[in-house]
Amino acid sequence: MIADVEKRLEAAGIKPTAMRNLVLEYLLKQGSAISLAELERGLAPVDRVTVYRTLKTFEEHCLVHSINDGTGAAKYALCQEDSGEVRHHDLHVHFYCNSCKETFCLPKTLIPAVVLPQGFISEEVSLVMKGVCERCSA
Ligand SMILES: [Zn+2]
Ligand SMILES: [Zn+2]
Known part of the structure; x- marks a missing residue:
């Protein structure tokens, strides 16, 4: 398990450390997106700043994305x-x-291409739908 975690970190160009292993291992267990506060609670006792920095490193290396x-x-x-x-x-x-x-995250549900008026340049796009999830609608 820890070998898989380290392999994934290395594949993303991140040097494994005890904290990074811990955070990635925890994220792998999640079925939905979590906030910094939830992550911190789940890993307690940990230093919030360290957890935050770890997330930012992961984000820079495209291992996680924020929503x-x-x-x-x-x-x-x-x-x-x-x-x-x-x-x-x-x-x-x-x-x-x-x-x-x-x-x-619905990684298989892609955001459709949007045609912008002339002169508008998109730099970022996000689409959050609200409703009832699979589990709650069952
Ligand atoms: Zn996502
Ligand atoms: Zn739900």
């Missing part, structure tokens, strides 16, 4: 391992469940 689901706190989720040429975040839809309040 603004409108709840106020940024959430983090792992990027797909083999997303091919679409390396980084934002191109898939995120889904916020109004019932369980969880935010899910």
Whole structure:
């Protein structure tokens, strides 16, 4: 297990450390995106600043992406391992469940191309849908 975690870190160009291993291992267990506060609680006792820096390192290396689901706190989720040429975040839809309040990555649900008026240059795009998730609608 720890070997897999280290392999994944190295594949992303990140040097494994005890904290990075711990954070990645925890993220791999999640079924939905989590906030820094949730991550910190899950790993307690840990230093919040260290956890935050670890997330930022992961984000810079496209190992995780952050999601603004409108709840106020940024959430983090792992990027797909083999997303091919679409390396980084934002191109898939995120889904916020109004019932369980969880935010899910939908990596197979891509954001459709949007035609902008002339003179507008897109630099970032995100799409958060709100509704009822698979588990809550069952
Ligand atoms: Zn739900
Ligand atoms: Zn996502």
